[in-house]
Amino acid sequence: MSLATTAVEPAESPLTPESWGKLGMWVFLAGDAMSFGALLAGYGAIRAGSLDWPIPQEILGIKLTAFMTFLLICSSLTMVKGLSAIKHGDSKGLVRFMLVTALSGLVFLGLQAYEWTHLIQHGLTLTSNPYGSYLFGTTFYLITGFHGAHVTVGVIYLTIIALRGMKGKYSAENANGVEIAGLYWHFVDLVWILVFTFVYLI
Amino acid sequence: MTSATAVKEVHTTHERQGFLKTYIFSLDHKMIAKQFLLLGLFMIWIGGGLALLLRWQLAYPEQPLPLIGASEQYLETGEPQSSMDRFWDSELSKSDDEQGWLTKRMPVGIITPAFYNALFTMHATIMIFFVVMPILIGCFGNFLIPLMIGAGDMAFPSLNMLSFWIAVLAGIIMIAGFLVPGGHAASGWTAYAPLSSDPTWTGVDWGQNLWCISLVVLGISSLMGSINYITTIINMRAPGMTFMRLPLVIWSLFIVAILLLLALPVLTAAIAMLLFDRLAGTTFFNAAGGGDPLLWQHLFWFFGHPEVYILILPAMGVVSEILPVFSRKPIFGYKAMVLALSGIAFLGWIVWGHHMFQSGMNPALGATFMISTMLISVPSAIKTFNWLGTLWGGNITFPAPMLNALAFVSMFVIGGLSGIYMASTVVDIFIHDTYYIVAHIHYVVFGGSIFGLFAAAYYWFPKMFGRMMNQTLSKVHFWFTFIPFNCTFFPMHILGIGGHMRRIYNPMQYEFLQQFEGWNIFISISAFVLGFSQLIFLFNFFWSMFKGKKADDNPWKATTLEWTTATPPPHGNFDVLPTVYHGPCEYSVPGAKKDFTMQTENVDLQAMSGNGGNGA
Ligand code: HEM
Ligand SMILES: [Cu+2]
Numbered sequence: 001m002s003l004a005t006t007a008v009e010p011a012e013s014p015l016t017p018e019s020w021g022k023l024g025m026w027v028f029l030a031g032d033a034m035s036f037g038a039l040l041a042g043y044g045a046i047r048a049g050s051l052d053w054p055i056p057q058e059i060l061g062i063k064l065t066a067f068m069t070f071l072l073i074c075s076s077l078t079m080v081k082g083l084s085a086i087k088h089g090d091s092k093g094l095v096r097f098m099l100v101t102a103l104s105g106l107v108f109l110g111l112q113a114y115e116w117t118h119l120i121q122h123g124l125t126l127t128s129n130p131y132g133s134y135l136f137g138t139t140f141y142l143i144t145g146f147h148g149a150h151v152t153v154g155v156i157y158l159t160i161i162a163l164r165g166m167k168g169k170y171s172a173e174n175a176n177g178v179e180i181a182g183l184y185w186h187f188v189d190l191v192w193i194l195v196f197t198f199v200y201l202i
Numbered sequence: 203m204t205s206a207t208a209v210k211e212v213h214t215t216h217e218r219q220g221f222l223k224t225y226i227f228s229l230d231h232k233m234i235a236k237q238f239l240l241l242g243l244f245m246i247w248i249g250g251g252l253a254l255l256l257r258w259q260l261a262y263p264e265q266p267l268p269l270i271g272a273s274e275q276y277l278e279t280g281e282p283q284s285s286m287d288r289f290w291d292s293e294l295s296k297s298d299d300e301q302g303w304l305t306k307r308m309p310v311g312i313i314t315p316a317f318y319n320a321l322f323t324m325h326a327t328i329m330i331f332f333v334v335m336p337i338l339i340g341c342f343g344n345f346l347i348p349l350m351i352g353a354g355d356m357a358f359p360s361l362n363m364l365s366f367w368i369a370v371l372a373g374i375i376m377i378a379g380f381l382v383p384g385g386h387a388a389s390g391w392t393a394y395a396p397l398s399s400d401p402t403w404t405g406v407d408w409g410q411n412l413w414c415i416s417l418v419v420l421g422i423s424s425l426m427g428s429i430n431y432i433t434t435i436i437n438m439r440a441p442g443m444t445f446m447r448l449p450l451v452i453w454s455l456f457i458v459a460i461l462l463l464l465a466l467p468v469l470t471a472a473i474a475m476l477l478f479d480r481l482a483g484t485t486f487f488n489a490a491g492g493g494d495p496l497l498w499q500h501l502f503w504f505f506g507h508p509e510v511y512i513l514i515l516p517a518m519g520v521v522s523e524i525l526p527v528f529s530r531k532p533i534f535g536y537k538a539m540v541l542a543l544s545g546i547a548f549l550g551w552i553v554w555g556h557h558m559f560q561s562g563m564n565p566a567l568g569a570t571f572m573i574s575t576m577l578i579s580v581p582s583a584i585k586t587f588n589w590l591g592t593l594w595g596g597n598i599t600f601p602a603p604m605l606n607a608l609a610f611v612s613m614f615v616i617g618g619l620s621g622i623y624m625a626s627t628v629v630d631i632f633i634h635d636t637y638y639i640v641a642h643i644h645y646v647v648f649g650g651s652i653f654g655l656f657a658a659a660y661y662w663f664p665k666m667f668g669r670m671m672n673q674t675l676s677k678v679h680f681w682f683t684f685i686p687f688n689c690t691f692f693p694m695h696i697l698g699i700g701g702h703m704r705r706i707y708n709p710m711q712y713e714f715l716q717q718f719e720g721w722n723i724f725i726s727i728s729a730f731v732l733g734f735s736q737l738i739f740l741f742n743f744f745w746s747m748f749k750g751k752k753a754d755d756n757p758w759k760a761t762t763l764e765w766t767t768a769t770p771p772p773h774g775n776f777d778v779l780p781t782v783y784h785g786p787c788e789y790s791v792p793g794a795k796k797d798f799t800m801q802t803e804n805v806d807l808q809a810m811s812g813n814g815g816n817g818a
Contacts, residue, residue: 020357024433031425031463038471038501045497046486127483133492138484142475 025180029187032150036191039146040198043139054132059124060140060200061115068111069196075104076189079158079182089172091165098162098178101185105155112148116141140199147195150188157181227367229359230773231344234366236666238340239659241370242333243740248377249328252321254733259313261726263708270304271311286311307385315707316405319388322705324380326391327413330513331420332373334651338516339424339462340369342658343431343455345666349764349771350449352440352780357433365426372420379412387413390705392506395487395498399479411480414473421470424462431459440763442782447801449762449786450539454519457547458512465508472501496561503554511550513647514614515543517654518585521607523786524661525589527760528604529596530797532787535588542581542588549578559627560634568627575625582618586611597790602676603758606657609684613649617642620695635705638698644691656683656739663743664757668770669750675742682735689728693721761798762786 047053078101085093123130129137161181164170170178228234258267266272269286276287293305301309307317344362348355356362379386386409389398393413401407435456439448448456475486476498485491487498526533533539555563555571589611598604620642623629633639656679663671697718702709709715709722756765761784767776780802788799791807799807 020433020437023437024358024361024429027429027432027463028425031428031467034464035467035471038468038504039474042471042475042486042497042501045500046493049494050492052492126478127485134485135492138478138486142478 021176021180022183025183029183032187033191036143036146036194039139039143040194043143043198046135046139050133050135052132054129054136056136056200056202059119059122059131059136061118062200064111064115065196065200068108069192071104071108071111072189072192075101075108076186078104079185083175083178083182086165086170086175086178087172091168091170094170094178095162095165098158098165102155102158102162105151105158105185109148109151109155112144112151116144143195143199147188147192150191154185154188157184227363229355229363231348231356231359231362232666232771232775234362235341235343235345237366238336238344238369241366241373242337242341243743245328245332245336245373246736249325249333250733250736252325252328254730255313256318256321256325257726257729259318259707260709261723263710264312266311267308267313270308277310303381316385316388318707319404319705320380320386320406320409323387323390323413324376327376327387329647330391330509331417332376334513334647334655335424336369337655338513338520338651338658339455339458340366340427342451342516342520342662343427343459345662346451346764347431347434347455348438349665349767349775350452350762351435351438351443352763352776352782353434353438354774354776354779356430357438358430361426362430365423365430368419368423368426372416372423375412375416375419379409379416382408382412385409392502393476393498394502395476395479395495399476399487399495399498401480411477414477414480418470418473421466424466428459428463431455432463435459440780440782443763443801444782446537446540447782447785449519450522450533450536450543451516451519453540453543454515454522457543458515461508461512461515461547461550465505465512468501469505469509472498472505475501496558496563499558499561500554503557504551506557507554508550510646511546513651514654515546517610517651517658518543518614520654520658520661521589521610522585523760523762524603524607524657525592525611526787526789527661527758528601528607529593529598530789531592531596532785532789533588534591534594535584536785536787538584539588542584545581546578549574549581553578556625556630559630565627572625572627576622579618579622579625582614586615586618601660601673601758602671602680603657603661605677605680605684606653606660609680610650610653610657613645613653613687616692617645617649620645633698635703636698637694637702637704640704641691641694641698644694648687648691653683656680659743661758662764663746664753665764665769665771667747667750668753669746669748670753670757671746671750672742675738679735679738679742682738683732686728686732686735690725690732693725697721697725759796759798761788761800763801766800766802 078097082094082097082101085091085097124137124140126138126141127134158181161178164177223229225233228237255267266277272287272290273283275281275283276290282288282291290305290310293301294309296305307314307320313321344356347353384401384405384407386406387393387398388404388406389410393410397403398410401410404410435448435452475484478484479486479488479493485493487493487495489495522533522539553571553575555567556575559568559571600608620638624633624639624642660671660676663669700715700718702715702718706712709718753769755767755769757769758765763776763780763782764771766780781804782801783804784799784801784807786801788794788801788807790797791799794805794807799805
């Protein structure tokens with residue numbers, strides 16, 4: 001390969017500041033995925049070594065959580081709709097869809113709070129479990145709690161996007177901020193599907 | 203000096219800003235780099251001081267420290283002789299909860315066993331997380347990435363500033379641990395459960411909690427740092443700066459940022475579990491409650507092994523920059539260097555079990571980890587041979603950066619070789635948890651990372667501060683570091699083979715270790731010399747900052763982009779964004795006018811030498 005060329009090779013990546021934020025979010029999500037990964041791996045290791053791990057479906061309400069899962073998947077859809085609205089220059093549509101998405105997140109959190117109180121009333125807490133291994137409760141609350149924290153951040157994030165949308169900060173050419181928020185929200189949904197599978201279903 | 207074809211105006215023309223904006227909450231990567239440097243240079247004295255206390259106790263077990271300890275006569279007769287004696291006399295007459303901080307940790311100047319445990323725990327914690335990482339990654343990462351890829355700043359300057367101040371916060375939390383009742387964390391920097399997870403074992407309460415919290419906070423800071431580094435390197439390279447033209451130090455910082463990004467969240471998650479065990483009564487690491495203490499070890503070392511490469515890779519990058527400059531030769535095997543870096547980064551994830559051979563793991567698993575660990579020494583060896591190949595036949599000069607870089611290479615070889623012994627499961631049964639491990643650690647982290655750090659400091663100081671460091675003092679400092687370093691750490695191999703356990707309070711309690719008293723004294727005296735000669739560096743550093751000879755733009759006649767701009771670089775780094783025409787190591791190209799060709803020089807090296815430039 002010859003190194004010395006009179007013609008300048010273009011840099012391999014665009015020098016557009018717009019793309020930095022998106023890449024930054026991807027990088028962040030890769031790191032965040034590792035923390036969920038570590039929690040789930042720890043959960044798997046403890047469960048595999050446990051003699052009295054209860055069958056999750058017998059304790060946790062699958063129907064309710066299935067609905068919560070459905071809700072989050074739908075909210076991913078409204079997120080996509082919001083982005084596509086602003087890409088077509090429709091900032092009213094953006095605000096509407098962002099609010100619906102944030103609201104779904106809020107309902108999700110409400111249902112999670114309901115689920116937690118219910119379980120706590122039945123004796124499943126961070127350190128106690130009438131149906132078997134204590135660590136069932138510990139890992140359950142730690143993992144769903146960590147995810148819930150992400151949803152909370154997401155609801156705040158989406159609300160900010162909606163507020164900025166109302167002020168007309170986004171347009172068809174300037175939809176990058178919405179797209180970045182979308183990355184985060186889809187990630188939170190994706191993680192929930194994993195949590196739902198490993199903690200509730202299997 | 204170049205006729206850049208695609209001239210881009212640098213977008214930022216900043217007016218002068220106030221003191222706060224310039225020095226404290228600066229968004230400029232160069233200022234943030236200096237802040238990280240100061241943080242590390244501050245913490246190194248704490249970490250080093252703790253080490254000297256440890257060495258005192260090992261050489262002269264349970265004898266009062268010099269200067270602050272009570273006199274021999276006082277200890278024998280109870281008659282105070284000096285002012286320190288009177289101080290201890292009054293302290294000892296007080297009730298337990300009236301006694302001062304010092305008396306709780308070293309009554310009459312004798313280090314207590316509990317304090318000894320806190321000392322070695324905090325020595326390692328501070329050196330790893332608050333010295334090597336802030337300086338090599340925080341300082342040099344910040345300083346070099348934009349300058350060497352030809353960018354005006356980092357992609358996210360505010361995130362960068364936050365990352366620094368969060369690191370400071372983590373440091374304050376960590377230091378605060380020394381002040382809380384019960385003493386600081388004492389379960390080793392590896393914080394093995396159940397020692398770390400249950401306060402009743404050690405009596406350490408908030409010390410360990412603060413240790414945990416500090417590292418979680420530091421994890422946030424480093425996450426922000428890696429987001430910045432990765433995005434900047436991928437997206438902000440100047441025109442012509444392809445990946446295969448990146449200086450190797452940027453490659454290594456890029457890989458390090460990826461490792462940090464993926465490794466630290468695992469530590470954070472593990473620490474979160476530990477904190478729950480400690481504060482909320484859960485039983486993640488408590489076998490009685492259905493948990494598993496080994497889970498901690500697995501999670502910790504899954505982070506921990508990539509972490510040790512996080513500590514060494516930037517230094518490897520630094521050395522790969524410096525050796526070519528002072529041999530006036532291109533780096534040998536640029537592509538192989540990049541591949542080896544990536545190989546290390548990949549293999550680093552599947553070797554963590556080599557820290558756990560003695561934990562009772564399945565022997566088949568142990569053998570797997572043994573093989574993967576031996577595999578990872580292949581890329582390390584490739585790098586070493588390439589450094590030697592770079593030196594071979596070169597026109598070598600020995601200013602301070604080069605001396606330290608050469609020390610890096612030779613010390614890393616010793617540390618790498620001892621690593622291979624330990625990687626063998628059968629050998630490791632014998633040397634695990636002995637001073638052999640301590641020798642290995644220090645050959646790689648001091649001999650490697652710290653010599654790399656000194657090399658980088660001497661090499662880039664002119665660009666950072668606009669002045670040269672005093673060469674005589676630099677060389678004196680080098681020899682007063684290199685020789686005592688080897689006197690301190692080489693004999694530890696011998697102690698380790700002799701069965702000297704690590705992390706013990708008083709070796710003289712064991713009959714079979716009493717023969718090593720002489721070695722322990724020799725090691726400690728060398729360590730004191732090593733510690734105090736760092737004052738030479740400190741003096742040289744601050745003196746040269748104000749009084750050193752003014753440096754010109756390219757004092758070492760190097761080729762990379764940071765040497766094309768003013769010294770020190772202006773806000774925004776370059777007056778016009780540079781355009782890059784060559785790889786980073788065009789030294790002594792046959793037929794070229796000078797013996798180095800800057801990356802920005804638009805000349806056709808191929809035509810001049812008839813066979814293309816050097817390098818990849
Ligand atoms: C050639 C490559 C290397 C090999 C084969 C290797 C192998 C090992 C092994 C097997 C152990 C565990 C020994 C035991 O506890 O019984 C170990 C410990 C250690 N290594 Fe390495 N190593 C290598 C390079 C490095 C590098 C480059 C660093 C850091 C910059 C490093 C830092 C450490 C540290 C800090 C420990 C001790 C951790 C502790 O228990 O406190 N090693 N190494
Ligand atoms: Cu390791």
